[in-house]
Amino acid sequence: MAPNRGYIETVFGFVETWETLSDVEAVMKAISLIVAELGFSSFIVTGLPLLNRPLEPLVLLNCWPDGWFERYCSQNYFEVDPIGQNVLATSSPFLWDRAPYRRDKTLSKQMMGEAAEFGLHDGFCVPICSATGWQSAFSFAHDRKIDAGPKELAAAHLLALTAYGRLRVLIGEAPPARRRLTPREREVLVWAAAGKSAWETSALLGISEATVITHLDHIRRKLNAANTTHAVVVALRIGELQPC
Amino acid sequence: MAPNRGYIETVFGFVETWETLSDVEAVMKAISLIVAELGFSSFIVTGLPLLNRPLEPLVLLNCWPDGWFERYCSQNYFEVDPIGQNVLATSSPFLWDRAPYRRDKTLSKQMMGEAAEFGLHDGFCVPICSATGWQSAFSFAHDRKIDAGPKELAAAHLLALTAYGRLRVLIGEAPPARRRLTPREREVLVWAAAGKSAWETSALLGISEATVITHLDHIRRKLNAANTTHAVVVALRIGELQPC
DNA sequence: TTGACTCTCCTAAGATCTTGGGATGGCGGA
DNA sequence: TCCGCCATCCCAAGATCTTAGGAGAGTCAA
Incomplete structure (x- = not known):
């Protein structure tokens, strides 16, 4: 020893x-x-x-x-x-x-x-x-x-x-290049990718469920995604979401 | 010391x-x-x-x-x-x-x-x-x-x-080795990752919507995923889903 | 100041997903 | 042969998502 x-x-x-x-x-x-x-x-x-x-x-x-x-x-x-x-x-x-x-x-x-x-x-x-x-x-x-x-x-x-x-x-303080999603939107999408519901994400971020829903709506529009699952895949593909 | x-x-x-x-x-x-x-x-x-x-x-x-x-x-x-x-x-x-x-x-x-x-x-x-x-x-x-x-x-x-x-x-709650997805399940999950609803996937595969729903249910259980979005992310992580 | 953008919050209907329980037939291994 | 797995199908309630409107407050730059 x-x-x-x-x-x-x-x-x-x-x-x-x-x-x-x-x-x-x-x-x-x-x-x-x-x-x-x-x-x-x-x-x-x-x-x-x-x-x-x-x-x-x-x-x-x-x-x-x-x-x-x-x-x-x-x-x-x-x-x-x-x-x-x-x-x-x-x-x-x-x-x-x-x-x-x-x-x-x-x-x-x-x-x-x-x-x-x-x-x-x-x-x-x-x-x-x-x-x-x-x-x-x-x-x-x-x-x-x-x-x-x-x-x-x-x-x-x-x-x-x-x-x-x-x-x-x-x-972690690396300044990101030009991105299509806002920081808050990216944050919401990360939790969606982790399987959280809108209500759960709202609790995690300390905001209302309605706001999370709005963010997800904007994300789908920006990424031209049919639903949140698709948005996560698109975001991963174009590097908006980093598996890190 | x-x-x-x-x-x-x-x-x-x-x-x-x-x-x-x-x-x-x-x-x-x-x-x-x-x-x-x-x-x-x-x-x-x-x-x-x-x-x-x-x-x-x-x-x-x-x-x-x-x-x-x-x-x-x-x-x-x-x-x-x-x-x-x-x-x-x-x-x-x-x-x-x-x-x-x-x-x-x-x-x-x-x-x-x-x-x-x-x-x-x-x-x-x-x-x-x-x-x-x-x-x-x-x-x-x-x-x-x-x-x-x-x-x-x-x-x-x-x-x-x-x-x-x-x-x-x-x-005994050690995560038992993840069961692999069956070919059909993988096929269903690929379409889910592409943003298709259960009904759309059923039309694409020529089966009933109920069957697609059952497949997704099995997928979520096998991958311990909270929802389909999470299942897609987990499947990508462990290599069950190949990038299209 | 104005306009663009972000972040926040709200309602409400209808679509979709999730979860629970079933069922049938086929296939292959023990 | 029996058992487990696979693929298929069905029902139904309740949860959740999606979509479509809205609105206010803050920042930042032209």
Whole structure:
């Protein structure tokens, strides 16, 4: 037990100081050090894309080995990546080799083989989901087989959750480009996508149900959608709704 | 740092052994000890009701002071509880006094006053969302003002997530692997995503409207979705629906 | 100042969805 | 053969959404 105490202290030390990290660079450096101490060689923090939308804009931190991210994106590997697909189906952290091959097994194996060539042999993935159901993940990678016990993985879990929270605060102020929906409309639509009724959304936002109904009406008109379900799909397709 | 090490070791010790806890009683005892060591006096682990539904059936562990839970339920306090309402709107842990008063402020303050009489003066709440999108929470309470630093809260956060995962497994409500949609169901859902009503879909597929409604019903149940809009989003997330 | 836009709130009817309960026939595996 | 799953169909009440009108208050820029 004694020899393990080092990284635990490190993680808790990070937890204690992360509020003082004022920019993404600082967070990245801090995380990199801890990730190495936990016995991993690289990592990525990212939201998960839907509808064949690109992965790039959802990435919060990319510390994968040089070239692999570009390869991954250009080949649209997310669609066949068993780890990526498994994150969408679970909310518990898992070791990479526990992720089932869900879709095209040949392509998946080819992808995992390529990943290994880039030094991604094994890993640990922490799914992170927000209140609206959009999922993100903090994935730790290693260039050989991982030999980590429950404590190391728990420390990684805690690190992932804490770091992600801080990153969202730091990055969340990105000024959006020209958009067709107003901020309030987008907010209403996010909750609709999460399955909330107009009444539920009104309670969540602290406004009247009538106002939510009006917002949804405007959304349908702007997006030329037949109903709210269609509006959500259209919004996802044109990037008005980010699964993040 | 030295004086803080006790509870950290305790939490990590729990993380290491929780897989061996084979019944709810054992988990409750283990959690109770750690919660006390972290400086809290009581706690509750529960799912969150929507739409005036009762709270009772969603409770996994209730270690609140005697009588308060009964009072809370009989008065339907969840509807005015700022902590309960805030959990629905956020996914990050928060201290009770950070939760905004969203609705009837008078009733909310009355409720919080009553809670204080029962020994719930302050607390820390960890929202938890599962892969299915249903939200739960692990709420730690204390009978006086909390004096907890980031490390204690981080430990509580980790404890909440780990314990909740184990409870879900033990209670058997662990999200069983999502059943896949049948080809017909997928076909119906594709048209729903395109904004078609049940009647329109029935005409497109050459079947009755009743059949389409039945398919949508089955889809919602399989995907644990609150409504068809939610079902479409879930299906997209888990890859049941391909982008058209 | 005016106009455009946003956010808020309201009523009300009719369409649609949701939920509960049924039923039949076919198909394939144990 | 029996059982489970699939696809199809039906009814009905109640909840929710959709559509069509309206209105007031605030911001911002021309």
